[in-house]
Amino acid sequence: MVPKQKRDAFRAILKGENVIRPGSVYDPISARIAEDLGFELGLLGGSAASLTILGDPDLLLITLSELAEQARRICRAGNIPVLVDADHGYGNALNVRRTVQELEAAGVAGLTIEDTLLPQAYGQAKPQLISLEEGVGKMKAALGGRLDSSLVIVGRTGAASITNIDDAVARAKAYEAAGVDALFFTGVKTRAELNAIASATTLPIILGTFDGELSDTVFLGIHRVRVANQGHAPIAAATQAVYETLKALREGVSPKELKGLPSTELTHRVMREADVKARSAEVLGLKR
Template identity: 35%
Template structure:
């Protein structure tokens, strides 16, 4: 079964599949190695980790396409790819979908913010008109070459126009052809519980550690009927914490050993990047 068909089946099952974010090929390898069933190519993670900048629209199409292609080569999991606002109008969205589909995306996420976008859990967001957003979703649906490629529509309208307005927008995006709906930055527990009852299409719920949305565990969200439970930047936050601990110890002590338990072993690092398999190939082709 193709990764796109796998993802369609996962979403349709509505069993709250846990999907962590990856910000490069090695983090994607860790996600796959731990047994997760899909991963999210995170725009915030790429912006933070590669540019050292906040998630405020600094990532471009070529950046996310390059990372998607590298991650596609590294793992065989279904890839949900964060395409921000689609990088322009409906025609730009068409080009974005074509580009990311070629790069190996299995689902492309588009949001309705005004460009330059910002993290869904930041203040100061603005959204485009519902009509413009609908036209961009239609363009995305029409642009895909493979009908198994999924389109996810995200709305950030709850922070600007309120929860009911966000639900209304999401419904219109579903009518425009979106396969998955994503209402971002829901701030009340009762609204998280209500969403699967108010929208028929499969939905993603974003669990942002330290963000504005109350944290539910995946079992609760499965019982509510969510298809995907996203932890877009858990790996990033864990990596930053790990770097701070390891380098803090090095700075304080002047030495760092594997036995301290603060770093992956040399052997584990080589395993994750596939060195044993490449060694075998080197012998085969010698």
């Protein structure tokens, strides 16, 4: 599937009436597993990318080129559309433009640009936001940077938890007016907050979390939520599995006695061994 087909598939999700839960992916294997399990959308989150690339917390220590390369590896591995957390676009509005160009070339279906002040300002422990005007400039730069109009540009704000819901609504309206394709909100916790957002805007909505009052997918769907994230448990589970396996080996457990390992069938499936063997037989004359 070529990038435009993946982007069109993501746009179909946003134009639909159902709420989907994306699969958190962080490398080619996790993306293939998500695809095989039937997830309609993969999500490369900033924290998962930072942990995969650097093994560091989500403090914006990775670079644009590192993120774009990881996204490229994920996107080439299969057909699942991938939405990438592009943080603040790695700088000012001009950097945002380049971020869009690099991630578009990597094959992503969509990306989010947020209005958080990143990296954190000196002496400021709490998250801060850039001005609404600068946020609008970043959204315009993102839209101006794409070559394929099917690439989904998502305006993201954390104002609901950093300032207040009124600010979140004002920013959402401004980003919608700038021309973004969807709106992403973090920190929205109540039905009243979501109702305020949905009443003031018309675009599809993506939520950073959905629990408590917002766990009802029927309610979410009525209020135009089309994607509801469910965290990044897969990479956490992988970390635990690697820890337990290495710990057992260090303690002298025989490789044949290890628990929790994938079956040979699963391993062959996620590495697409049958396809590789077929190509090898065709172009290298190797027996299947």
